[in-house]
Amino acid sequence: MPDSSAQPRLSLRFVESDVPIQEPVTKFGGQPVWLQAPAWPMSAALGRPMRFLGQIRLPGEQVRLAYLFLTEDYPEDYEDVVDTFEPDGGENAFFAQPGEPAEFYPVATIAKGPTFGPDHRVETEPFDGEVDVDDFATRLFGAPQWLQGDESPGEPFRFIGQFDTAGDLPFDVNFGDAGVGYAFLDESTGQGRFLWQCS
Numbered sequence: 001m002p003d004s005s006a007q008p009r010l011s012l013r014f015v016e017s018d019v020p021i022q023e024p025v026t027k028f029g030g031q032p033v034w035l036q037a038p039a040w041p042m043s044a045a046l047g048r049p050m051r052f053l054g055q056i057r058l059p060g061e062q063v064r065l066a067y068l069f070l071t072e073d074y075p076e077d078y079e080d081v082v083d084t085f086e087p088d089g090g091e092n093a094f095f096a097q098p099g100e101p102a103e104f105y106p107v108a109t110i111a112k113g114p115t116f117g118p119d120h121r122v123e124t125e126p127f128d129g130e131v132d133v134d135d136f137a138t139r140l141f142g143a144p145q146w147l148q149g150d151e152s153p154g155e156p157f158r159f160i161g162q163f164d165t166a167g168d169l170p171f172d173v174n175f176g177d178a179g180v181g182y183a184f185l186d187e188s189t190g191q192g193r194f195l196w197q198c199s
Contacts, residue, residue, distance in 0.1 A: 009142025044090025099190010
């Protein structure tokens with residue numbers, strides 16, 4: 001498949017759908033559209049399903065989707081902090097199908113589970129503006145704009161997208177104070193890394 005890092009930056013607009021989206025397209029909310037056997041990530045700390053945030057159609061002729069999940073549902077009496085910002089902490093998951101999840105969180109063969117909200121289709125358009133130091137807007141491809149300094153996971157991971165909770169996303173997502181999330185993918189295996197930074 002084409003190298004995602006070579007793809008031009010796309011700006012995103014989220015539009016709520018009247019019906020569930022069941023096609024292999026970029027969308028946020030609803031339920032994942034699985035291309036292989038379901039592999040729902042489970043919280044490493046809590047042992048319960050993570051919450052589905054969205055899926056991204058990857059570039060190339062082959063139909064391939066990358067899925068993003070986060071631990072968000074904590075028991076009321078749970079006293080420990082469950083950190084979702086660490087790329088290999090087992091409390092977020094980013095991976096592609098065809099491909100495989102990472103090994104630092106368990107998965108379950110369930111097709112449907114917790115979600116952040118109803119289906120939102122994603123309209124994209126090429127970014128034609130000038131990038132400045134405060135440009136943390138949600139995007140796909142191009143290059144990341146780091147809020148707190150470069151934390152790229154390095155090779156073989158390629159930047160797929162960043163997600164700004166300060167105004168762009170259609171749901172309330174906890175990335176800390178005005179946080180931005182960053183997604184990277186090893187396109188050969190489908191394993192990914194996700195992390196977030198906040199002000």
